[in-house]
Amino acid sequence: MSGDDKVISINKNTGTAKRPLTLKDVSIASGVSEMTVSRVLRNRGDVSDATRAKVLKAAKSLGYVPNKIAGALASSRVNLVAVIIPSLSNMVFPDVMTGISEVLDDSPLQPVVGVTNYSPEREEQVLFEMLSWRPSGVILAGLEHSDASVAMLKSASVPVVEIMDTDGEAIDAVVGISHRRAGREMARQIVKMGYRQIGFLGTKMSMDHRARKRFEGFTEALAREGIEVVDQEFYDGGSSLAKGREMSARILERSPELDFLYYSNDMIAAGGLLHLQESGIDVPGQIGLAGFNGSEFLEGFSLQVATMDAARRDIGREAARIIAERSDGSLQGTGQKIELEPRLQMGDTLRRR
Amino acid sequence: MSGDDKVISINKNTGTAKRPLTLKDVSIASGVSEMTVSRVLRNRGDVSDATRAKVLKAAKSLGYVPNKIAGALASSRVNLVAVIIPSLSNMVFPDVMTGISEVLDDSPLQPVVGVTNYSPEREEQVLFEMLSWRPSGVILAGLEHSDASVAMLKSASVPVVEIMDTDGEAIDAVVGISHRRAGREMARQIVKMGYRQIGFLGTKMSMDHRARKRFEGFTEALAREGIEVVDQEFYDGGSSLAKGREMSARILERSPELDFLYYSNDMIAAGGLLHLQESGIDVPGQIGLAGFNGSEFLEGFSLQVATMDAARRDIGREAARIIAERSDGSLQGTGQKIELEPRLQMGDTLRRR
DNA sequence: GTGTTTCAGGTTACCGCTAACGAACTTTGC
DNA sequence: GCAAAGTTCGTTAGCGGTAACCTGAAACAC
Missing domain, CATH: 3.40.50.2300 (Response regulator)
Structure with missing residues (x-):
């Protein structure tokens, strides 16, 4: 029994391969060994310009695509x-x-x-x-x-x-x-600007460790100034402008004395901005706002929301x-x-x- | 020379492998052949519950991670x-x-x-x-x-x-x-609502074939009503609210007679909305708007911009x-x-x- | 002219895993 | 009791490349 009785239909240009091409096909088509084809295709080792050209021509005309699976296994790279x-x-x-x-x-x-x-x-x-x-x-x-x-x-x-x-x-x-530091810096800046009744709005933080760390840094820095977060509002699921609106409405209804809202990301902060503006609240005179991320899309609003670029x-x-x-x-x-x-x-x- | 003189430091649990683990390591550790380990790990073929348990235990304790490269090559899957x-x-x-x-x-x-x-x-x-x-x-x-x-x-x-x-x-x-149809339907709806002086704002369309097709469908349907797009405004680079604003300002300065703005996506449409609202323009009375994509974030604005969900x-x-x-x-x-x-x-x- | 390099390419032996086959052992049927 | 049929597992031969080594011819030195 011969080992060469597989049906091999080589196809020139037409691109209707039955069996995926291998190095061997290219090696046969160009009359050199598989190893030489491999060398040409990887630009490695010594190959004369003549054979290189020959091989490249054959590979291209067959439409050969190297098999990285095999290559990776052999080279363990x-x-x-x-x-x-x-x-x-x-x-x-x-x-x-x-x-x-x-x-x-x-x-x-x-x-x-x-x-x-x-x-x-x-x-x-x-x-x-x-x-x-x-x-x-x-x-x-x-x-x-x-x-x-x-x-x-x-x-x-x-x-x-x-x-x-x-x-x-x-x-x-x-x-x-x-993120702890980011929270601290934001807290310090908020206090420095004279805000005192501060609310926090963000994700349920059991999952989002970075939001939690920002919050920890935030409350820690506030505590050092003798200030506590007055109220908090949490959400789950994805962030959206609409969620930012709703949350802002809720927290302000509960705690109308708030003069600053710190959001755990820019999307809900922007939603908050829209809500405050439509409620006729003076931002940042009556209530200040800040988000997190340094998102580009904040630039589109009438007021640029304060934020912290996360690089x-x-x-x-x-x-x-x-x-x-x-x-x-x-x-x-x-x-x-x-x-x-x-x-x-x-x-x-x-x-x- | 023996072939077995490689330094193999097997590590239990500690996880400081020198040499990546293979099926063989698991097979030795569990006292069965590599093939059997392979079968267990892929849940394929007949393996007794006893050996299965033995193999799984060994694999887990060694921290074995199968090599998909080799598996893929062997099974060509x-x-x-x-x-x-x-x-x-x-x-x-x-x-x-x-x-x-x-x-x-x-x-x-x-x-x-x-x-x-x-x-x-x-x-x-x-x-x-x-x-x-x-x-x-x-x-x-x-x-x-x-x-x-x-x-x-x-x-x-x-x-x-x-x-x-x-x-x-x-x-x-x-x-x-x-997308051609999406453009057509939007055009028909716009005309039906009584708008006549229509402007288009979108990407430079040489790259974005789908935006181009929408535009083609759009103008085609308008033409059938005897209407032509009055003015157009293009941008390149990414979409942003800010870009939507600027473009809207520019096109309206050039063509103040416009009563409808069709944007090639929701982001710039939302930017346009913000611009119009701040300019004191009545939307949709004086000027109507539409975008494209059915983006969720549109829900956050004071007016819900018309759009077409792209599924x-x-x-x-x-x-x-x-x-x-x-x-x-x-x-x-x-x-x-x-x-x-x-x-x-x-x-x-x-x-x- | 002989020995040594250099260059261009071929040979061989895997890489780690799985398909396909087959063997040993157990169960079943009558 | 023995043959037929499972069940469970091992053996062999690749998959398609590449590393490492090897060979033959040409180029070079002296």
Whole structure:
């Protein structure tokens, strides 16, 4: 029995392959060994210009697409970076992704995104899936992970960069801002501007550790001035302008004495702004406002809401840089820590006139 | 020379592997063959409950993570679906992704996202990269692709679903809405409500084929009523409220006679709304407005801007369903076409009072 | 002319896993 | 009691590439 009796229908240009092409097909078509084809396609090793041209021509005319699965297995190099984030619809992670892509585009690495929906169990699953592809690095949001997740990451022996947050203990490298500090700075500024009756509006914080840390920093700094948060309002589900409106209405009905509203993100802060304006409340004279994230879309409103830029793009860029440089060997060691500065933007809603 | 002289430091629980674990490690630890371990881990074939338990225990205690690269090569099954979209920061693709994930979560498949930034060359690159992982299916936005891209897709012999748009010729399956029709319906409704002096504001449309088709449908339907678009205003770069404001200001300065503004997306439409309201213009009495996408955040404004829902989630769901069912064999054949209904939402800005 | 490099390319042995087959042992039927 | 049919598990041979080594011919030195 011959081993060569498979039906092989090679197709020129027409592009209707029955059986996926392999290196062998290209090697036959160009009359050299598979190894030489491999060398040409990866620009590695010594190949004469003549054969190189021959091989490239054959590969192109066949429409050969290399099989990275096989390549990765053989070379045990996988040029993927796992990026694990809680959500895409968040307005913050697309920015982080942009930063990551900017850097990885100049490297052989490619990001692969996994979304956890703020669920630790889901994070564990996604992480397991991702690690089973043996990526060159992992970037993941936050410092809080299940024990199993931490164990997997530690034993995976790949560069790990935890992003967004620097308040806590990292597995390996970290890039982010201190949310506790962001909360403190905002609190100090609010008090400095003369506001005293302060309300807080945000997500139910059991899931969102960064919002919680901001809140902790916030109340801590207020406490130091002898001030307490007067009232709080929480929501769950996604952020929206409408939610910001409703929450603002509710908290003000309950606590009409409030003179400042601190929101856990810009979307609900903007909703709050719209509500206050329509209720004929003077912003920032009667009530001041602040959000968080430094979202670009705040620029569109009649008043620029005070906020704090979370340096999202930079976080993405730095995280990707660490992975890229560690994976090409230009950066040695582990455990790098990059703490970026949250930049306060006073806008128009954090000053009494 | 023995082949077994590699330094192997097995680590229980502590998770500080020197050498990544393989099936063999688990097989040794549990005293069965690699094949049996493989069967247990994939829930396939006959394994007694006793050995199953033994193997699972060993795998867990070692912290074994299977190597999908090797598995995929051996079984020539790769449970990845390539999803290729123009942008993440768009507010529309996150919704599509949500739909895709909803469906794929109930299947063994996993989405992998690639972003093209509306560039055909980049699309070609990303596609090549993705196909070299031999995915089980490809979902990509739009019907317009480079010749090389089309050739790759055709010869890849995997299910391909082009999404968002149904106006044109598909490579294989399509799921989307007719943007031409969406434009037409909006035009008819605008005229029906009595508006006559109509302006258009949108992206430079050389890149964005769907915006172009909407515009074509729009002008076509207007023409049938003997009406022409009075003035147009274009922008490039990302959409933002601020841009919507500026553009609206400019077009109204140039053409103060306008009584309706049709925007190519909801973000700039909302910006326009804010501008008009602050300029003391009566909306929709003096000037009417409409956007496109059915974005949720429109609900937060004092007036609900008229828009047309693009069924983004459903598009994602249906596309994923086609891939999933074709890949598990429950759906036969190729070239499925699903045209969804764009739903007009009149809101408050498309009625003269 | 002989020995040493250099260059261009081929050979061989895996990478870690799974499909396909087959063997040993147990159960069932009569 | 023995053959037929399960059940459970092991063996073998790749999947499509690449690392590492090897070979033959040409180029160079002296």
